[in-house]
Amino acid sequence: MGITDRKEREKLEMRRLIMDAAMDMFVKDGYEKTSIRNIADKIEYSPATIYLYYKDKDELLWGLQTEAFEKLANVFREGITAIEPIQQLRQMAKLYVEFGMGNPDLYDLMFIIRSPMNAEKNEEWKSGSSAFQFLMNIIQAAIDKLKYENVMIGALSCWSMVHGLVSLNVRGRCKVLEVPEDKVQDMLQIAVDQYIDNITR
Template sequence: MGISDRKEREKEEMRRRILDSAKKLFLEMGYEKTSIRGIADDIEYSPATIYLYFKDKNELLYVLHQEAFVEFGKTFEKVAHLETAFEKLIQLGYEYLNFAFSNPELYELMFLLTAPMETLEIRDDVWEEGKNVYFALENLVAQCQEEGHFKNANVPELSMMIWATVHGLVTLQLRKRCGMFSEEEKESRIQGGLNSLIQVLKAY
């Protein structure tokens, strides 16, 4: 390995270290209470080192947000082998729950922290990753309609309803709003909620 290759690897390792620290602190302390100095202290480097890689904490959170959506987008790959669009849509619901509960920190960054969306107001680029994932869902619903499902449905509105319902099930659990139920009952009710949505979609 040449000198330039080693330097590039070391640069990428430092960038990853900064991002991992930022993610930990954002989730532990919240966006407002996390500072560049705090991240620097956590990795035992000076704040100046952070600024060599990222402009500010907005950019740090934005990059983490993008990465989370790229990972989430892989759920669509897990249903690609299924034969019909409707089968893919149904399985995608289960994959959504599995992703959220297996990766609660990523889900928090994607959907439950407000700061990533606020950074878009001061950036020139478009939120491509989130947009691509959402419109992949909308395209799948449109394909279901072409197969004969949802004949009289407005595809964008139905897509939003599907996403909002599954997101709501996840959020109730991750934000601990199901404390009136036992752990076993929580899981049963969340899975039952998704199953009920599927039955509604089948009858649509």
């Protein structure tokens, strides 16, 4: 391995070390209470080292968010296997619920806290676009069977419904329903299935 290759590998390893430490601290201590200095202390480097990779805490969190959305997009790529668009929509909704339920802290960082959006300078939400495009493609393919006027309204409506359910659970709001914790995912999936049944009648 040459010097250039070794330096590139070391940069990637350092970036991974910073991101893993930041993720751990954002989840355990909260975004507002975590500082670049705290992260530097955790990995035993100076804050100046972190600033070589990220200009501020928002950009670091946005990097984590971008990575998380790629993970979600990969879940869709691998898990959506049906040929018929309505069945694809059902599979996607199920995968989305499973992802949110299985990764509540990551989901919170992706969707619920506002700070990552501060690092995005234009109006387009680039980090979420690849995952949302899967939904747009499915709605486009199934638009003749759905009760929507256009693809964007259909995609936004479907996403809002599933996202709302997962967000309620991530923030502990499903507890008011007094549903046993091991039954919450089943309940959310039933709600999603009934929603898809309603929009395809």
